[in-house]
Amino acid sequence: MCLKSVEGIVLVVGDNVDTDAIVPGRYLTLTDTRELGKHALEGLDPSIPGKLKERNLIVAGRNFGCGSSREHAVLALLGAGVKAVVAESFARIFYRNAINRGLLVVEAPGVSQKVSDGDRLVIDLESGVVVLASGETLPFKPIAREVLEIIEAGGLIERLRKELQYGRG
Amino acid sequence: MVNVAMDSLTAKILARASGRDRVEVGETVVATVDKVMIHDVTGPITLDLIDNLNARIPKPESLYIFLDHYSPSPSIPASGIHRRFRIFARTNGVINFFDVGEGVCHQVMVEGIVKPGEVVVGADSHTTTYGALAAFSTGIGSSEAAYAILTGRLWFKVPEPLYVRLDGALPSYASGKDIILSVLGILGQEGANYKALEFAGPGLRTLSMSDRLTVANMSVECGAKNAIFPLDEVTLDYVREFNTPIDLSSLSYLRTAKVESPHLTLDLSTLEPMVAKPHSPANVAPVPSVEGVSIDAAFIGSCTNGRYEDLLAAARILKGRRVSKDVRLIVTPASKRVLMRALQDGLIKMLLDAGAVVTPPSCGACFGGHLGVVGDDEVIISSSNRNFVGRMGSPKAKIYLASPVTVAASALEGCVTDPRRYLG
Numbered sequence: 164m165c166l167k168s169v170e171g172i173v174l175v176v177g178d179n180v181d182t183d184a185i186v187p188g189r190y191l192t193l194t195d196t197r198e199l200g201k202h203a204l205e206g207l208d209p210s211i212p213g214k215l216k217e218r219n220l221i222v223a224g225r226n227f228g229c230g231s232s233r234e235h236a237v238l239a240l241l242g243a244g245v246k247a248v249v250a251e252s253f254a255r256i257f258y259r260n261a262i263n264r265g266l267l268v269v270e271a272p273g274v275s276q277k278v279s280d281g282d283r284l285v286i287d288l289e290s291g292v293v294v295l296a297s298g299e300t301l302p303f304k305p306i307a308r309e310v311l312e313i314i315e316a317g318g319l320i321e322r323l324r325k326e327l328q329y330g331r332g
Numbered sequence: 333m334v335n336v337a338m339d340s341l342t343a344k345i346l347a348r349a350s351g352r353d354r355v356e357v358g359e360t361v362v363a364t365v366d367k368v369m370i371h372d373v374t375g376p377i378t379l380d381l382i383d384n385l386n387a388r389i390p391k392p393e394s395l396y397i398f399l400d401h402y403s404p405s406p407s408i409p410a411s412g413i414h415r416r417f418r419i420f421a422r423t424n425g426v427i428n429f430f431d432v433g434e435g436v437c438h439q440v441m442v443e444g445i446v447k448p449g450e451v452v453v454g455a456d457s458h459t460t461t462y463g464a465l466a467a468f469s470t471g472i473g474s475s476e477a478a479y480a481i482l483t484g485r486l487w488f489k490v491p492e493p494l495y496v497r498l499d500g501a502l503p504s505y506a507s508g509k510d511i512i513l514s515v516l517g518i519l520g521q522e523g524a525n526y527k528a529l530e531f532a533g534p535g536l537r538t539l540s541m542s543d544r545l546t547v548a549n550m551s552v553e554c555g556a557k558n559a560i561f562p563l564d565e566v567t568l569d570y571v572r573e574f575n576t577p578i579d580l581s582s583l584s585y586l587r588t589a590k591v592e593s594p595h596l597t598l599d600l601s602t603l604e605p606m607v608a609k610p611h612s613p614a615n616v617a618p619v620p621s622v623e624g625v626s627i628d629a630a631f632i633g634s635c636t637n638g639r640y641e642d643l644l645a646a647a648r649i650l651k652g653r654r655v656s657k658d659v660r661l662i663v664t665p666a667s668k669r670v671l672m673r674a675l676q677d678g679l680i681k682m683l684l685d686a687g688a689v690v691t692p693p694s695c696g697a698c699f700g701g702h703l704g705v706v707g708d709d710e711v712i713i714s715s716s717n718r719n720f721v722g723r724m725g726s727p728k729a730k731i732y733l734a735s736p737v738t739v740a741a742s743a744l745e746g747c748v749t750d751p752r753r754y755l756g
């Protein structure tokens with residue numbers, strides 16, 4: 164994997180941020196990533212899309228992305244320039260969608276207590292830790308093999324493109 | 333088939349679908365997918381991906397497409413999406429194409445399409461519904477739907493089971509909604525994250541298929557990957573009603589479910605009518621504790637509780653009475669079949685006489701897109717499945733979730749009301 168670390172400025176959100184909060188239903192006729200990005204997390208707080216210009220990492224509490232299966236939620240975050248979401252835990256479908264679309268998602272228990280809005284954060288993928296503003300490190304749960312395979316293929320659809328080209332190997 | 337009796341129903345189905353005798357919890361398997369469902373919200377992204385790959389769909393007969401969320405279309409962009417789907421279905425030979433007015437995807441899928449023992453995925457979180465029919469079904473994203481449509485398979489991690497045992501008999505004023513709201517209250521919003529909720533126990537025989545569908549539908553609200561019920565007489569009667577062709581001898585492995593040492597036991601006979609308060613389906617309370625909260629609107633519909641049985645239960649309360657003049661009651665049958673049956677039996681007339689507004693089959697108000705959008709500072713009581721901020725319209729609205737009888741009683745009184753008052 165060529166991605167070794169991701170660095171950015173943090174926007175902190177709470178527990179159980181659902182996909183209706185990430186992209187409210189009224190925007191679901193959009194499929195363009197950029198357009199969706201203009202509304203990212205608008206359901207939680209209408210001022211967030213403006214803030215995402217300089218904040219590109221999201222630190223969340225438990226169960227981030229619960230609710231509907233809308234992949235628009237991942238596309239909106241990507242469209243807003245979000246590079247990764249670090250959470251206490253993720254809801255199942257959101258987690259799969261993020262992986263399939265190449266949005267980095269890491270589960271780091273304890274992270275929401277240790278990070279404040281505006282902090283600089285580094286996700287070190289080689290060492291499997293999140294480096295906090297204080298220099299302290301916090302380990303994140305190792306990423307499963309099958310998930311890594313998808314990321315390495317460049318997302319699920321790139322993997323599918325290869326499978327369709329070369330057959331099932 | 334060398335299935336081990338102790339294994340969960342989910343593990344047994346995933347073993348069959350991946351050509352194995354047995355699979356372990358936590359192991360990743362590649363399973364053959366019997367059916368894939370997409371609809372007018374999540375489907376456009378899937379179509380983009382398929383078009384982009386310029387690929388041919390190998391088995392178009394396994395793909396089910398629904399125009400149900402914006403149905404009939406309330407806007408120019410939605411009409412554009414629908415047009416694209418119609419062209420896609422025609423050019424790709426998709427015979428299972430359900431245009432506006434046919435109903436909500438999950439309801440139509442259980443009207444003779446999904447069979448016990450199948451693996452079905454849908455680009456919608458409430459795809460868990462079909463577990464009521466002893467199938468493995470789960471919600472996936474739009475990219476995964478494209479993958480499953482083009483390859484006929486998908487990877488799954490065999491989920492850890494969470495066994496729920498139901499004892500006692502369901503009282504006449506309670507239904508599947510009160511059961512699942514009670515479960516959500518105990519487990520919380522992520523209490524079953526990534527797990528398979530498996531229901532069993534002597535109480536099951538008092539649950540109709542409609543009750544089971546509601547329970548399986550809302551299991552995703554505590555994060556469950558899927559929910560599943562064993563195959564029993566209720567399943568068989570239901571399957572017969574729809575003339576679903578099944579090979580019973582190959583399905584006997586779905587008959588036995590684990591009842592010993594469950595993670596959770598619920599005595600149905602002590603169940604109270606339940607309600608989920610704003611803004612989470614797991615924020616539950618017994619109806620008596622919130623009685624008297626004023627409402628502006630009431631909704632009976634959705635894939636959770638928009639079935640014939642739900643309309644019938646509501647009509648039991650509304651018959652010969654009038655909805656409060658301060659409340660608009662919107663009834664949206666979940667499918668055309670439901671609507672037809674309710675028309676023939678006089679239920680629709682009864683509901684209209686009571687002052688309800690009856691809409692065509694659709695997701696309608698559940699989704700906040702049309703057919704009864706809730707405004708600023710309004711309070712609605714709804715038979716649907718989600719009460720997140722903004723779900724049914726304005727982010728300033730408050731949504732209470734409850735069973736059809738609780739919604740009907742509340743519509744009469746103009747405030748949250750215990751249905752037992754009307755059910756004697």
Ligand code: SF4
Binds near residue numbers: 634636695698717
């Ligand atoms: S009725 Fe509501 S929950 Fe069910 S599929 Fe439609 S929008 Fe989703």
